[in-house]
Amino acid sequence: MARSADERLLGPPVVSPTVTVAGIGAAAARAVLAPAGSARRLAQIALPVALLGWLVFAPMRPPFSAAGFGWWAGLASGCLTISGLLLLARVDWRCGIGRLAQTAALSACLVALLHPAPGDRTALIALTICALGLWAAALVPDLADLRDRPEMLPWRSRLYRLAALRWHGSARQWLAWERACRALALAGLLAAFALQTDLALTLAGLGDRSDTLLPVVLVVGAVLSGAGLIAALAAALRRQPGFDGFVTGRHLDILGRLILALGLAGLYCHVTEAVVAGLYGSPLERAALVERLSGAGAPAFWTLMGVGLLPTQALWVGPARRSPVTLGLVGTLVALGAGAGHVLLVPPPATGYAAALLAEIAGPAALFGLALIAAFRLVPAVSVAEMRGLALLHNRRPIALPGEAAGPPPRAGLAAAFASEAGLVEALRGLGTLDAVPLEAHGPAPMPEAAAALRRDERAVREAALVGGALAGLAFLAAQTLQAPGGLGEIPALAWARLAIPALAAAAAGAALGAGAALARHLRRPTSAPPPDWREVFVLTLVPGTDNPSAGALARRLSALPEKAGRPLALRRAEPVS
Structure with a gap:
């Protein structure tokens, strides 16, 4: 179909012209209640089998590795960063992918919690709290809509009634909901920053690396892997019946541009690192570079380059960016390739880099897929409330209601x-x-x-978030002071600087808990x-x-x-x- 002049100038619409307020809720309810299709049934069988086989036939070692911690923590940080930035900026096209990003972030956090952390786990726990709070708060209006539908099964209706509290869509409730979501998104951004910074400091110590590119590499890799995962999920959702009007070509095109830009940044970081080490590095750095390019680390390095970074260059072509198949394939490769980068950053395991990479892809990825399937069998894959706001803005329809004489x-x-x-x-x-x-x-x-x-x-949510963040940060610092052998005076200045990142993570978790508690208290009012x-x-x-x-x-x-x-x-x- 030929594109209109406006579409050629501004891009495809963020919501299909056929989408209506009533149709959004009906489509979400159908997707939750519909029996599983052939692809979902196959996934529900294949993923548990893969997970069971991985647990049974894995070599005699801890089932989860430290390298996997960085990979899944990066995926969670990237997804939550993208979701939080789009929400705070009030970007219209976030409505089609916001729920996907939030659910993927929460699922990745749960998988990362199963891995041994190379450093402190405070930042990951804070990120999990923020991801869970944002996911649950954003769901409240949608669960209330599902609660009120007559076709809902009794057990589902009871579950949704319990989770939605007393939501009836009043102006005060909407105001508290918006402020709570924004507070939780900001807390999630702070927790993601704290996690990536803490991970960079820890890995720099483990690998004896002090180059300034390492934090940048981790942040770019985290956001790139998150964007790839969101793009893969959006491409899959667009192929589901009834959802092509919610996830349009505009979403695919922008996600493709984001992946392309981040892929270029990742290539720049890794090529610059190799060139600097080869030309100006010490003999030890050059030996490490040779080991990475042609030694034991070569499988992981070339997997990162050939799977995680180079395929992003295919998105220079516009039709490739707007193709669900192409974008979904590139996004999946990018998300998988990010694991190879984290395998390279930790000390080499006894089984080798290649075995560690395959083990992370086989088991935890199957667990992550099962978590996604379970989540989307209970809740809509798109935000019904935000999509209705878009439909009211772009697709006005005449409404006729029967009144009383x-x-x-x-x-x-x-x-x-x-x-x-x-x-x-x-x-x-x-x-x-x-x-x-x-x-x-x-x-x-x-x-x-x-x-x-x-x-x-409604100021209670904002005030509760500020108070909760301040109390949690101070409580964390007080706990660290009490654990010091010589008391407050024996803690060196550098130790206080090292505690700044975990304290920020604790404050983010406290802010999320405060905002969530204030919203729940508000929704309990008659x-x-x-x-x-x-x-x-x-x-x-x-x-x-x-x-x-x-x-x-x-x-x-x-x-x-x-x-x-x-x-x-x-x-x-x-x-x-x-």
């Missing part, structure tokens, strides 16, 4: 439906000053304008709810009460508003929901 009784509550957030805000402006009236706005997507019109503000069949439109509700003004009078005022200045689509009576 008579106005609500005087002592009943009121629910007024609107096609958009802008219409609801216009109605609030048309009603004038109603500070004493307990009004609340509800919607299928975040409503910053409605929250401002209702003078809603709130009103829109009518069950109005979950996918914007609703203004008046909670019934003895001190409220007549709901019938308010309904007459809303009905008298001009059609283009806030008149609701339909009015209904509403009752309080605890």
